[in-house]
Amino acid sequence: MRSLAPASFGHSIERLNKSTLRDHIVERLRAAILSGELPPGAPLVETVLAARFAVSRGPLREALRQLVDEGLLVTVPYTGTHVISLSVEDVREIYSMRVTLERFAFEQAWQRRDAAFREEMLRRHRHLTAAIDAGDDRASILAELDLHGLVYEASGHRLLQRAWSSLRGRLQLYWAAHHRAHAIRGPRRDSHDSYIAAALGGDLPAMLAEIGEHMRRGAEQTEGFLRAQLLDRENGQEA
Amino acid sequence: MRSLAPASFGHSIERLNKSTLRDHIVERLRAAILSGELPPGAPLVETVLAARFAVSRGPLREALRQLVDEGLLVTVPYTGTHVISLSVEDVREIYSMRVTLERFAFEQAWQRRDAAFREEMLRRHRHLTAAIDAGDDRASILAELDLHGLVYEASGHRLLQRAWSSLRGRLQLYWAAHHRAHAIRGPRRDSHDSYIAAALGGDLPAMLAEIGEHMRRGAEQTEGFLRAQLLDRENGQEA
DNA sequence: GGTCGATAGATTGTCGACAATCAACCATTG
DNA sequence: CAATGGTTGATTGTCGACAATCTATCGACC
Numbered sequence: 001m002r003s004l005a006p007a008s009f010g011h012s013i014e015r016l017n018k019s020t021l022r023d024h025i026v027e028r029l030r031a032a033i034l035s036g037e038l039p040p041g042a043p044l045v046e047t048v049l050a051a052r053f054a055v056s057r058g059p060l061r062e063a064l065r066q067l068v069d070e071g072l073l074v075t076v077p078y079t080g081t082h083v084i085s086l087s088v089e090d091v092r093e094i095y096s097m098r099v100t101l102e103r104f105a106f107e108q109a110w111q112r113r114d115a116a117f118r119e120e121m122l123r124r125h126r127h128l129t130a131a132i133d134a135g136d137d138r139a140s141i142l143a144e145l146d147l148h149g150l151v152y153e154a155s156g157h158r159l160l161q162r163a164w165s166s167l168r169g170r171l172q173l174y175w176a177a178h179h180r181a182h183a184i185r186g187p188r189r190d191s192h193d194s195y196i197a198a199a200l201g202g203d204l205p206a207m208l209a210e211i212g213e214h215m216r217r218g219a220e221q222t223e224g225f226l227r228a229q230l231l232d233r234e235n236g237q238e239a
Numbered sequence: 240m241r242s243l244a245p246a247s248f249g250h251s252i253e254r255l256n257k258s259t260l261r262d263h264i265v266e267r268l269r270a271a272i273l274s275g276e277l278p279p280g281a282p283l284v285e286t287v288l289a290a291r292f293a294v295s296r297g298p299l300r301e302a303l304r305q306l307v308d309e310g311l312l313v314t315v316p317y318t319g320t321h322v323i324s325l326s327v328e329d330v331r332e333i334y335s336m337r338v339t340l341e342r343f344a345f346e347q348a349w350q351r352r353d354a355a356f357r358e359e360m361l362r363r364h365r366h367l368t369a370a371i372d373a374g375d376d377r378a379s380i381l382a383e384l385d386l387h388g389l390v391y392e393a394s395g396h397r398l399l400q401r402a403w404s405s406l407r408g409r410l411q412l413y414w415a416a417h418h419r420a421h422a423i424r425g426p427r428r429d430s431h432d433s434y435i436a437a438a439l440g441g442d443l444p445a446m447l448a449e450i451g452e453h454m455r456r457g458a459e460q461t462e463g464f465l466r467a468q469l470l471d472r473e474n475g476q477e478a
Numbered sequence: 479g480g481t482c483g484a485t486a487g488a489t490t491g492t493c494g495a496c497a498a499t500c501a502a503c504c505a506t507t508g
Numbered sequence: 509c510a511a512t513g514g515t516t517g518a519t520t521g522t523c524g525a526c527a528a529t530c531t532a533t534c535g536a537c538c
Contacts (some may be wrong), residue, residue, distance in 0.1 A: 020521065031348070045488090047488080066303065079489090093396055093397060100340075104335075104339045260492075287519095295494065317500065465498055471494075
């Protein structure tokens with residue numbers, strides 16, 4: 001394919017996955033946004049990025065559009081494209097939406113839980129705690145997203161899965177920024193214990209309540225980070 | 240601008256709205272899909288459409304991508320793009336998602352309802368019944384969508400509004416197909432009376448229950464249509 | 479000093495052509 | 509006849525160039 005194909009991909013893998021430059025550019029840009037290399041508010045200039053990736057602007061534009069649809073970028077015709085700015089309002093919306101969707105996901109999946117679901121949830125939880133123990137910031141964020149993503153997968157409800165996907169990137173962006181700002185290595189080790197217990201238990205209303213509580217704590221933390229960030233910025237401007 | 244600009248648009252209107260060919264193509268294609276000119280399962284061939292619209296494939300591709308994100312088209316790299324196929328499973332997902340989202344929207348908007356909200360809801364309801372009385376199929380579908388859309392607008396929750404937008408096009412597609420198949424001119428005239436009464440009332444739990452009931456009826460109708468359609472198709476194949 | 483208009487440069491939107499891929503069709507083989 | 513392999517034509521992905529638009533800067537005027 002092209003220069004963006006990772007060296008570890010053989011030609012046959014590319015064929016099977018029918019991947020395009022667009023896909024690769026999306027991955028690269030997403031990673032840059034999440035790592036803070038392209039920070040909130042940063043402009044993305046097509047001509048510059050296309051040169052940097054050594055591709056034409058066609059697939060680059062398509063990649064930008066996809067990230068706009070994922071909620072990580074905003075674009076205005078004839079004007080340009082930026083990484084979204086972080087805001088408290090956004091966090092509130094993300095978390096309230098998470099409560100609604102994740103409750104719905106558990107309602108859909110509740111009777112479908114089986115041994116495989118239980119094993120996978122425990123496996124993902126172990127993976128999360130291992131990442132926290134290892135002090136691996138990036139892995140712990142991904143592990144937490146995967147853990148929460150399980151019920152969506154198990155729901156068998158494609159629209160719901162799509163809704164989770166469109167939320168996930170933004171959530172990851174906030175967590176990544178939060179962790180970077182505070183050298184945080186991930187959530188507290190025990191932060192998902194009651195979530196797991198309820199998710200694997202027999203009381204759906206209790207699980208729905210747990211989701212509300214779990215998200216309230218998460219929202220509080222993320223909002224708190226953001227408020228501090230905005231305060232810092234205001235102080236910075238006054239200095 | 241270009242040949243796709245409607246004649247009623249003056250140059251200054253185009254400037255203000257910063258519209259692009261892409262936007263116009265989206266509108267045209269969406270209309271063609273909803274009217275059945277591009278029926279479920281129909282292929283969309285870039286070269287053909289670009290020639291037909293007298294534009295290059297660049298903006299045409301971007302428009303197709305947008306409609307993919309709206310859920311009206313599906314695409315596979317290097318292979319092509321089709322209008323989605325209608326399925327009972329899809330209807331179930333759409334309606335269950337609608338219940339969840341619209342309940343959430345009313346929760347968000349409940350305390351924010353004011354005189355303007357009430358007036359607007361009644362206005363939209365009148366508009367819907369007028370369209371039904373006029374036997375205007377297309378207008379009644381749009382009117383019903385607008386009526387349901389009001390609570391999303393009122394919620395002030397952008398993520399939620401985005402979720403509604405991504406559902407709306409699919410819903411419209413199903414209604415349009417249903418109506419075409421049965422020469423239906425829209426919902427029954429009184430079908431939203433109890434919805435309106437509850438939406439403007441003071442009992443949120445009652446409204447949440449009404450949403451469930453309202454959607455159950457809607458799902459039943461749309462599923463029934465689809466089952467009949469699938470049966471006809473099977474009989475057609477056996478004949 | 480402030481406002482307005484013109485200009486230039488950078489960037490985004492679109493174009494038409496070339497490269498890459500796929501599906502359909504045809505010929506060959508068992 | 510069925511399965512396999514090769515070829516061809518149509519279509520999708522990408523390229524580089526031109527057209528359209530916007531923003532920043534500069535100069536003129538009050």
